[in-house]
Amino acid sequence: MSQTPTIARLNTRDADFDARLDALLAWEGVSDHSVAARVDEILAAVRQRGDAALIEYTQRFDRLTLSSAADLELAGERLAAAYAGLPDAQRDALSHAAERIRSYHEQQKPGSWHYEEADGTLLGQKVTPLERVGIYVPGGKAAYPSSVLMNAIPAQVAGVAEIVMVVPTPDGVVNELVLAAAHLAGVHRVFCVGGAQAVAALAYGTESVPRVDKIVGPGNIYVATAKRAVFGQVGIDMIAGPSEILVVSDGGTDPEWLALDLFSQAEHDEDAQAILVTWDAEHLEAVHAAIERLLPTLERAEIIRQSLSRRGALVLCDGPEQAVALVDRIAPEHLELSVAAPREMAEQVRHAGAIFMGRYTAEALGDYCAGPNHVLPTSGTARFSSPLGVYDFQKRSSLIECSAAGADRLGRTASVLARGESLTAHARSAESRWQR
Numbered sequence: 001m002s003q004t005p006t007i008a009r010l011n012t013r014d015a016d017f018d019a020r021l022d023a024l025l026a027w028e029g030v031s032d033h034s035v036a037a038r039v040d041e042i043l044a045a046v047r048q049r050g051d052a053a054l055i056e057y058t059q060r061f062d063r064l065t066l067s068s069a070a071d072l073e074l075a076g077e078r079l080a081a082a083y084a085g086l087p088d089a090q091r092d093a094l095s096h097a098a099e100r101i102r103s104y105h106e107q108q109k110p111g112s113w114h115y116e117e118a119d120g121t122l123l124g125q126k127v128t129p130l131e132r133v134g135i136y137v138p139g140g141k142a143a144y145p146s147s148v149l150m151n152a153i154p155a156q157v158a159g160v161a162e163i164v165m166v167v168p169t170p171d172g173v174v175n176e177l178v179l180a181a182a183h184l185a186g187v188h189r190v191f192c193v194g195g196a197q198a199v200a201a202l203a204y205g206t207e208s209v210p211r212v213d214k215i216v217g218p219g220n221i222y223v224a225t226a227k228r229a230v231f232g233q234v235g236i237d238m239i240a241g242p243s244e245i246l247v248v249s250d251g252g253t254d255p256e257w258l259a260l261d262l263f264s265q266a267e268h269d270e271d272a273q274a275i276l277v278t279w280d281a282e283h284l285e286a287v288h289a290a291i292e293r294l295l296p297t298l299e300r301a302e303i304i305r306q307s308l309s310r311r312g313a314l315v316l317c318d319g320p321e322q323a324v325a326l327v328d329r330i331a332p333e334h335l336e337l338s339v340a341a342p343r344e345m346a347e348q349v350r351h352a353g354a355i356f357m358g359r360y361t362a363e364a365l366g367d368y369c370a371g372p373n374h375v376l377p378t379s380g381t382a383r384f385s386s387p388l389g390v391y392d393f394q395k396r397s398s399l400i401e402c403s404a405a406g407a408d409r410l411g412r413t414a415s416v417l418a419r420g421e422s423l424t425a426h427a428r429s430a431e432s433r434w435q436r
């Protein structure tokens, strides 16, 4: 009986390489009709029946029975108590991570700007924080206090007035670190709901959950599909689905380090993706051997095994240039450049959510405390999306103030263009301010 291999082996020289890689990259869930149909049904139910539907779905998918809608929300004192009750080591680590994330995001803060032309006309851009945002913190297969910090801190730095957090608490199990992180990061309200129903509640509002202006944060296929579906009703940040890592190695890094780096993302979800690309055939064998050796030692071995066998790959390519071309084709969420000259290689890369440079930079450090955001575009959307940042929590308004002379000068150009469009009311509006 043939056994499913732990991880696929691909060679760019094989005739079926492109087809096999494309099949691995296709994230089934995104186009899966049954997921989309279920999400549509959930969104419609929450939109129509509000809290009642939210309670039903929470019972069905998170096995949490709530006696009333009021139980959906956790009080601020509960968050503060969680923070106060943490062991010192956890409180210190959370604070250290929060400080580093805050410092990094402070650098992103764009200000309003304007300039004046010679005739006194002023042009500019006013930056305004969003009023109320919803942050989705995943919680189905693992608890993510780090995601609380990564979502809430940039919102706070941007000056958002109200941060509403949703997080599933399967079987009613509340994670103290998640609550403590919410307290530390200045989250205003926390609701114990997850999945598509939580996204629906934030998008449409229910009797208990306030409707928000934008929903941000990562989640599984139900969350990602729901965010895509409500876009337009509310803003969304990006599609941040199951985690991904692409490691490019020149053969000089300890194979066990790389095996663990691949595991670190594979352990998130059976749908997560971990890929190694190298042009050193012996090294590929060594990483493969390290995977087989270390996998049984991991607590989440079963999730990792499924993720690696379904969506993982060890790819042998011809050299660094081909490796960079593969990176751009895959556009991974996380890219590790485990090579001798990582900065030079990073300059060649166009598409990746975050680039981790050098043999010592384990992607896991970025997940928790390096400082940059860990909410990143997945499934190839790094081609056009960026990491979650302060800019996601702000919007911009253009500023225009014409002097009398400026109104005359611009009015003459506008008049010609408006008449060219046969929009004569526009033309006459501009002409009415001419100085004659």
Ligand SMILES: NC(=O)c1ccc[n+]([C@@H]2O[C@H](COP(=O)([O-])OP(=O)(O)OC[C@H]3O[C@@H](n4cnc5c(N)ncnc54)[C@H](O)[C@@H]3O)[C@@H](O)[C@H]2O)c1
Pocket: 038, 061, 062, 137, 138, 139, 140, 141, 142, 144, 147, 168, 193, 194, 195, 196, 197, 218, 219, 220, 221, 222, 223, 240, 241, 242, 243, 268, 269, 271, 272, 333, 374, 375, 376, 377, 378
């Ligand atoms: N891209 C990023 O920045 C980033 C960061 C952290 C985590 N992640 C990813 O987020 C995901 C978290 O997933 P998770 O499952 O642990 O938590 P989750 O909170 O995203 O999903 C749990 C919810 O999914 C819903 N659900 C589960 N099965 C369902 C079903 N059969 N039908 C309808 N709804 C169902 C339930 O409502 C449940 O509350 C992982 O894929 C992880 O890799 C991504």
Ligand SMILES: N[C@H](CO)Cc1c[nH]c[nH+]1
Pocket: 144, 146, 147, 242, 243, 244, 265, 333, 367, 374, 375, 376
């Ligand atoms: N790797 C995840 C983003 O894809 C973030 C995370 C949180 N905790 C651990 N990892």
Ligand SMILES: [Zn+2]
Pocket: 243, 264, 265, 268, 364, 367
């Ligand atoms: Zn991670």
